[in-house]
Amino acid sequence: MKHSSLEDYEKVQAVLAYLYENWRDQPSLEDLAAPVGMTADQLQHLFTRWAGLTPKAFLQALTLDHARAMLKDSATILETSYEVGMSGPGRLHDLFVTHEGMSPGAYKSKGSGLTINYGFHPSPFGLAVVMVTPHGLCGMGFCDEGGQAAALYDLQRRWPNAHYMEDSAQTAPYAARIFAPDKWRDGQPLRITFIGSDFEIRVWESLLKIPMGRAVSYGDLATSIQKPKAARAVGAAVGRNPISFVVPCHRVMGKSGDITGYHWGLTRKRAILGWEAGQLAG
C-alpha cells in the first residue's frame, strides 16, 4: 500500500463534506471531484491510494445498510471473549492494547502532579495530537485545518492541572505504531492509561471490545456495563473518550445504524469508518 499524506486526507474530507451537503442531488463522481479541483479520474486514484477502496466501495461502506450489518450481533460482541479487566488485553482483531486506570487521585485532582508529554504527528485523518504519561498513551485528538492550538487545548482542559511539555520524541513512536496497520500486531501491546471517572472508564473499557469492522449501539454499550437504561449517559461518556481512534468510539452508532455524533467531527467519523473498511478489504 502506498503511503497516504496529510493533503490526501484534506481532499477526502472535503469530498465527504461536500457529499453530505449535497446528497439530495445525487452527485456524480465528476460533481464530487470538481470542488476540490480534481478530475473524476484523479479522485478515483486518491481514494484507492488513501483508503484502499474505490470511491464507490468507500461510499458503500458508509451506507445505512452497511452500518446495520456492522451492528448485527452487536450485543453479543461486547460479551464475547475474555473479560477486559483492569489491565487486560483488548481490541480483538487489530491493535492490541493494555490499559490501566490512572491512580485514583490523579483524576480527582484533574491531573495535578502528572507530567504529560505531547506532540503533533501526521495521520491518515489529519494532524494528530498525541499525549503520553510514563504509564502510556493517555490522549489523542485530531486537528482541523489550522486548529492545532484548539486541538491541544481540547485535550489539556480535561486535566487542567497536569504539567504539559511538548516532546515529540516521546510521542512519535506511539503515532508511528497507531497509524501503521502492519505494525498493529507486532511485539508488545500498546500501553494506554485512562484518566476519567469510574463510569467513563467502564464505558471506555467496553469500547475496546469492539473489533474493527463491527459496531455497537449506545444502548448495547449501556447494557454491557449493567446499566441498560443509561444509553444517554453512555453517549455522553463515549463523547468524552480522550484517546480517539485507539479507543474506537467511532464504532458506536445509533440503534438504527445512523451515524450520529463525533467529538472530532462527523466527517472524520465517516472517514475513519471508510478507511477501516479499506484496511479490512486490503
Next chain:
DNA sequence: ATGACATTCTTGT
C-alpha cells in the same frame, strides 16, 4: 418524517 419527553450520569454553580 418530526417532535416531545423519559431517563441516567457528570459537572459547574
Next chain:
DNA sequence: ACAAGAATGTCAT
C-alpha cells in the same frame, strides 16, 4: 445540593 446538558431511544402524531 441542584440544575443543565449530553455523540439516545421510544412513542405519538
